[in-house]
Amino acid sequence: MPSLNATSLPDLPAEVHAPTYDRSAVRTGIVHIGVGGFHRSHQAMYVDRLLEQGKAQDWGICGVGVLPADRRMAEVMSAQDGLYTLMVKDPDGNVEARVVGSIVEYLLAPDDPDAVVEKMAAEQTRIVSLTVTEGGYNINAVTGEFDVSNPQIVADAAPGAVPQTTFGLVTEALARRRERGLPAFTVMSCDNIQGNGDVARRSFVTFAKLRDPELGSWIAEHVSFPNCMVDRITPATTDDDRAEVARRFGIEDGWPVVCEPFTQWVLEDTFGLGRPPFEDAGVQVVADVEPYELMKLRLLNASHQGLCYFGYLAGYRLVHDVCQDRLFADFLLAYMNREATPTLEPVPGVDLAAYKTTLIERFSNPYIRDTVARLCAESSDRIPKWLLPVVRHNLAHDGEVTRSAAIVASWARYAEGVDEQGEPIQVVDRLAEQLTAVASRQREDPLAFLRDRELFGDLVDDERFTGPYRAALALLHERGARATLESLAEERQTAA
Numbered sequence: 001m002p003s004l005n006a007t008s009l010p011d012l013p014a015e016v017h018a019p020t021y022d023r024s025a026v027r028t029g030i031v032h033i034g035v036g037g038f039h040r041s042h043q044a045m046y047v048d049r050l051l052e053q054g055k056a057q058d059w060g061i062c063g064v065g066v067l068p069a070d071r072r073m074a075e076v077m078s079a080q081d082g083l084y085t086l087m088v089k090d091p092d093g094n095v096e097a098r099v100v101g102s103i104v105e106y107l108l109a110p111d112d113p114d115a116v117v118e119k120m121a122a123e124q125t126r127i128v129s130l131t132v133t134e135g136g137y138n139i140n141a142v143t144g145e146f147d148v149s150n151p152q153i154v155a156d157a158a159p160g161a162v163p164q165t166t167f168g169l170v171t172e173a174l175a176r177r178r179e180r181g182l183p184a185f186t187v188m189s190c191d192n193i194q195g196n197g198d199v200a201r202r203s204f205v206t207f208a209k210l211r212d213p214e215l216g217s218w219i220a221e222h223v224s225f226p227n228c229m230v231d232r233i234t235p236a237t238t239d240d241d242r243a244e245v246a247r248r249f250g251i252e253d254g255w256p257v258v259c260e261p262f263t264q265w266v267l268e269d270t271f272g273l274g275r276p277p278f279e280d281a282g283v284q285v286v287a288d289v290e291p292y293e294l295m296k297l298r299l300l301n302a303s304h305q306g307l308c309y310f311g312y313l314a315g316y317r318l319v320h321d322v323c324q325d326r327l328f329a330d331f332l333l334a335y336m337n338r339e340a341t342p343t344l345e346p347v348p349g350v351d352l353a354a355y356k357t358t359l360i361e362r363f364s365n366p367y368i369r370d371t372v373a374r375l376c377a378e379s380s381d382r383i384p385k386w387l388l389p390v391v392r393h394n395l396a397h398d399g400e401v402t403r404s405a406a407i408v409a410s411w412a413r414y415a416e417g418v419d420e421q422g423e424p425i426q427v428v429d430r431l432a433e434q435l436t437a438v439a440s441r442q443r444e445d446p447l448a449f450l451r452d453r454e455l456f457g458d459l460v461d462d463e464r465f466t467g468p469y470r471a472a473l474a475l476l477h478e479r480g481a482r483a484t485l486e487s488l489a490e491e492r493q494t495a496a
Contacts, residue, residue, distance in 0.1 A: 003252045004099065006081040012099065016085070016249050019101035021051045023081075026060035026104050029276075031120050033166055034131040035063035035073055040084055040100065041234040041259040043129060043190055047102040049281040056276040058124070062105035064116050066132075066166050070108060076254040077106035085245050085256040089367035097249050113163050120173030120185065126273035128173070129188040130200065132166055135381035135430060136191065137203045142384070142457045146206040157210040167207040174208070174223065175215055184222040186271045190230050193385055194297055195290070197227035197268065224272040229293040231264040231300065233362060235370040260368050262358075266292040291347040298340040299352075300359055301386040303332045306403070307363070308375035309410035313420050314481040319370040323363040331485050332360065335403040343393040377428040379411050380435065384455055395464060405465055406472035406488060412449035413476040415439035420480050443477060446470045 002008040012018050030047070032039060043061075050056035063082070065074055076084075082103040088096040109116045120128055130136070138147050147153065155161060156168030163169045174184055187204060189196035204223070209216030237255055245256045266284040269275075279285045286292070310331070311322035322328050336356045344352070391404045415435040417425045427436055435449075442448040450460040450469065459465050475484040 001246060001250055001252050004080045004083050004085065004254075006083065009083070009099070012251065013249055015097065016251070017096075017098040019048070019051070019099060021054070021057075021101070023101050023104060025057055026051065026102075027058045027124060028062045028105055028119070029056075029059040029124060030061045030127045030129055031064060031116075031125050032061050032103075032129045032131070033064045033066060033169075034133075034136070035065065035070075035077070035103070035106065036131060037234045037237060037257050037259075038230075038232065039063075039131045039190070040103075040257045041086060042230055042232050042263065042265065043131075044100055044102045045086060045098075045263070046265060046278060046281045046283060047276060048098075048100045050276055050278075051102055053280060055280060059127075059276040060104040061102050062107065062119055062125075063103050064119075064169075065106070065108045066110075066164075066169065068110055071110075073255065074106055074108040074111075077103065080254060082106060085249070085251055085253045087241070087245065087256060087258045088261055089258060089365065090261055091361070091365045091367065093367055095248065095367070097245070097251075109164075109169060113169060116169055117163065117173045117176065120170065121176040121180070121182070123182055125185055127186045127188055127271070127275065128170055129190055130166065131190050133378065133381065134191060134193055134385055135378060136166065137189075137193065137199050138167070138207075139199060139203065141380070141455055142453060146203050148206070148210060153207060153210070157207065167204060170204060171208045171211060171215070171219070174219055175212070178215065178218055184219070184224075184272055186224040186226065186273060186275070188226055188228065188271075190228060192230070192297065192301055192382075194293055194389065195227055196293075197225040197270075201225040222272070224270050226268040226270040227289040227293065228268060229264070229266040229289055229296050231296055232259050232262065233365075233368060233370060234259045235368055236374055238369075240369075258368065260362055260365055262362055264296075286348075291345050292350070294344055295347050295350065295352070295355065297386050298343060298390050299336050299356060301382070302340060302390060302407075303336060303359060303363075304375045305379070305383060305387055305411070306332050306335050306407045308372050309407070309414040310481045310485060312372045312376055312414060312425070313410065313476070315419070315421060317372055319372055319375065320364050320366045320368065322372065323360055324366075327482065327485050327489070329360050329364075330489060331403065332363075334488075335407070338400050339394060339402075339404050340390050342397070342399050343390050373426075373428070376414060378430065379415075380429050380431045380455060383408065383411060388456070388459075391459065391465060395462060401465055402468040402491070403488065405468035406484065408450075409469050409472035409476060410481065410484075412439055412442060412473060415449065416442075442473065446473055 086098045189200040205220045268289045316322045416439045
């Protein structure tokens, strides 16, 4: 069985779509930090589409890993010449395989930070893009400000420091371009954060000013930070996925990617040094991204949080099993219809009713095999950005918060670290130790979890939220997740 690399491309089976363009002629124009499954199912795929059309030959991607954990990706990218198999799985079981070739280089910053800086500082680099997770921007969840006290930030901002963080690497590259008289590249965030470009601007400018106030002002004036909304369900790659690629297609791929057919990218057209013709690959290039991003964050992302804790506590481990359970699907639709949708403005070209129905269908795709545990991870970064804005909007406008409060309560119950069958839960979160310690006290003090003002602000002081929160948490403790959702469904029917 051939290992996937540039040499083996001609030997791939006919049903696998392989790059037809000359990869040796593709030049790097984009440096991307954070090459994970989502980047490879999304942005890299869109660039690959353009290359297949004979376009964007000077917009190839150089991937960059910043964390020590990225070493495995570096090894696979090196062995496979940047190639990987993208398996698109339809709800009817059809699988389409495509080898993506748009990543033409990969650098690991811990091994050679100067090489990464010089790659970004090179004149041909015009975009530096990011998928560094919701928590990667070093923003305080309540204040919305950049955390200047973070020890890594303090170290990277020190005079003469060898950059270790994304902020240090990108800022040093911009500093060198400024010194050399080169124009600034565009910084394009592709993370699930409302106003991701605005958040990136605030983070990078603040960091740069810590290091050099004049440099910070130059970045604020000269660097473009477009906002964008990105969407494609992409579960973490498993050994079963690797085995499936080998069995179905006869390819030995160290890190394939599995995703759903649906993909969306809405991108603000604000680029300082040009961009690929993304619209030719299906990207919606618009003047204002906000309506689309709010739709996605408050309907899709917040609904993921709505299903994952309840689902895990009830014994489900795969997302499609949760959403094929009518009780859970109805809860999500009620949250979307009664709490999330009232916070949204009209979205140009989108039928919200159809979008919400499609979300349930997407979540129910049995062939994606997305895990509930993946959605439960890093909740302290996700809930404040995706769900709590819905809560605050509705409290300010006398809207409903019952289901949102129940979702937060389900997170609090999950954070206790034991499911309803008495099995341990591995809480994956940067604040895991803190969260589980607080959650362990909430049977005696039901509001213990909410008292963390760094996460929840003043919600603990508002009876309109704490009332339904306490009720849901009590039911979760006394009767479990299913009974809690059944009670909420009965309340809705009674109110109707």
